[in-house]
Each structure stands twice: as C-alpha cells, then as structure tokens.
Amino acid sequence: EPEVTQTPSHQVTQMGQEVILRCVPISNHLYFYWYRQILGQKVEFLVSFYNNEISEKSEIFDDQFSVERPDGSNFTLKIRSTKLEDSAMYFCASSLGQHSNQPQHFGDGTRLSIL
Amino acid sequence: LAKTTQPISMDSYEGQEVNITCSHNNIATNDYITWYQQFPSQGPRFIIQGYKTKVTNEVASLFIPADRKSSTLSLPRVSLSDTAVYYCLGSGYSTLTFGKGTMLLVSP
Numbered sequence: 001e002p003e004v005t006q007t008p009s010h011q012v013t014q015m016g017q018e019v020i021l022r023c024v025p026i027s028n029h030l031y032f033y034w035y036r037q038i039l040g041q042k043v044e045f046l047v048s049f050y051n052n053e054i055s056e057k058s059e060i061f062d063d064q065f066s067v068e069r070p071d072g073s074n075f076t077l078k079i080r081s082t083k084l085e086d087s088a089m090y091f092c093a094s095s096l097g098q099h100s101n102q103p104q105h106f107g108d109g110t111r112l113s114i115l
Numbered sequence: 116l117a118k119t120t121q122p123i124s125m126d127s128y129e130g131q132e133v134n135i136t137c138s139h140n141n142i143a144t145n146d147y148i149t150w151y152q153q154f155p156s157q158g159p160r161f162i163i164q165g166y167k168t169k170v171t172n173e174v175a176s177l178f179i180p181a182d183r184k185s186s187t188l189s190l191p192r193v194s195l196s197d198t199a200v201y202y203c204l205g206s207g208y209s210t211l212t213f214g215k216g217t218m219l220l221v222s223p
Contacts, residue, residue, distance in 0.1 A: 004158075031209070043159060043202075043213040056209055091158045100147040100206040101166070106158030 002026045004107035006092050012113045013082055021077045021110045023092030032075045033093040033104060034067065036060070043091065049075065050098070079112075087114045119203045124218040133190045135217050137203030140184050148179055148186045151202045153216070159202060163188070193221045 005024045034046040047057040066078045093104040121137040151159035163177045170177045176189040200216040
C-alpha cells in the first residue's frame with residue numbers, strides 16, 4: 001500500500017537555526033498538509049497546499065514557516081528561525097481530493113527537538 | 116467543522132469486541148465521519164469513514180444512524196496491538212480538527 005514518507009525521523013537543532021522537514025506524499029495525491037503535535041497534546045493543523053500554493057493556514061503558521069514543493073515528489077516545511085516552542089512531532093499528510101470523502105493519509109512524522 | 120465528543124479512555128481484553136461511540140450533534144450535511152488510529156510516536160492512521168448507515172472494511176465497522184448525530188466504531192476481537200488512541204472527526208473540506216481522542220487499552 002502506498003504511504004507518505006518523512007525524513008528525517010528525528011531532527012535536533014539549536015534555537016535560532018533554520019530547519020527543513022521533508023515529505024514524499026503518495027504519488028497520485030494532489031493535496032498536501034502539515035500538522036504538528038506537541039508532546040501530550042492534540043494534533044494541530046498548520047497548512048494545506050494545492051496546485052503550488054497555500055490554500056489554507058492556521059494561526060500557528062506564521063512568517064517563520066514556509067512550504068514548498070520543489071519538484072514533482074517532495075513537499076517541504078521550513079522553519080526559518082526555530083524557537084524552543086517549535087519542539088514537536090511534525091506530520092505530513094496527503095489526499096487525492098479536498099473533500100473529506102478523500103481521506104488524508106499521514107506519514108510517521110519528524111520529531112523536532114530545539115535546544 | 117463538526118464538534119465531536121468521545122470517551123477519554125476505554126479498557127478491554129484481548130478477543131473482545133470494542134465499540135467506541137462519538138457524538139457530533141452539529142454535523143453538517145456534507146461532512147463525512149472519519150476515524151483515525153494513532154500509536155505513540157507515529158502519525159494518525161486512517162481506519163474507516165462513512166456518511167451514513169454501515170461501512171465495513173478489513174479492520175473495523177462504522178455505524179452511523181439516520182440522524183447522523185453520532186457514530187460508533189466497532190473493532191472485532193481486539194488484540195494487544197490495538198492499544199492506541201482513536202480519533203473521530205467530522206469534516207467537509209481540507210482541514211482536519213483533532214480532539215483528544217479515546218485512549219483504548221487492551222489487556223491480556
């Protein structure tokens with residue numbers, strides 16, 4: 001069964017540094033998403049992406065965050081200047097369509113630790 | 116987005132059937148009900164979804180009554196590996212809003 005893959009599985013970064021999290025969505029999917037989960041808390045939506053542009057974003061997704069689809073397979077999340085509170089699991093997801101009858105499929109995440 | 120309510124935790128034993136009920140009183144006409152499973156340090160895994168009546172796949176069954184104000188996820192003959200958090204979501208488009216889910220603990 002096709003799956004969403006994310007790299008790295010664990011990233012440790014000094015506060016203030018830039019970090020790029022990478023995702024390879026399911027190949028025929030058209031909609032891409034990033035979510036995060038702080039330890040012990042709920043999964044939170046960050047951003048959705050379609051047709052090479054952001055279609056929706058949450059309040060969490062401020063100017064420090066950006067997303068890109070640099071080629072036909074990768075989807076990246078960049079945090080420009082990391083803060084301690086950015087420490088979390090970051091999940092990438094993809095779906096065939098936008099409506100919820102096309103479910104989102106998640107990767108296993110990148111654990112981001114900011115020191 | 117439908118606001119969903121589900122039990123915080125449930126306990127079961129291996130081999131039993133587990134039913135997790137979720138209420139979503141304000142579900143919109145175009146919302147589907149979707150259930151996800153999450154193990155520690157892993158991403159949510161899609162289990163099943165439906166609009167109304169009953170849906171069954173190789174993992175679970177989903178029962179949605181005619182008024183669609185609730186749904187029940189049924190896991191037949193659970194095993195220890197079914198210990199996880201289960202999320203019920205009601206959504207129409209794009210953004211998924213996760214609650215705290217139901218922590219299911221399966222014991223020997």
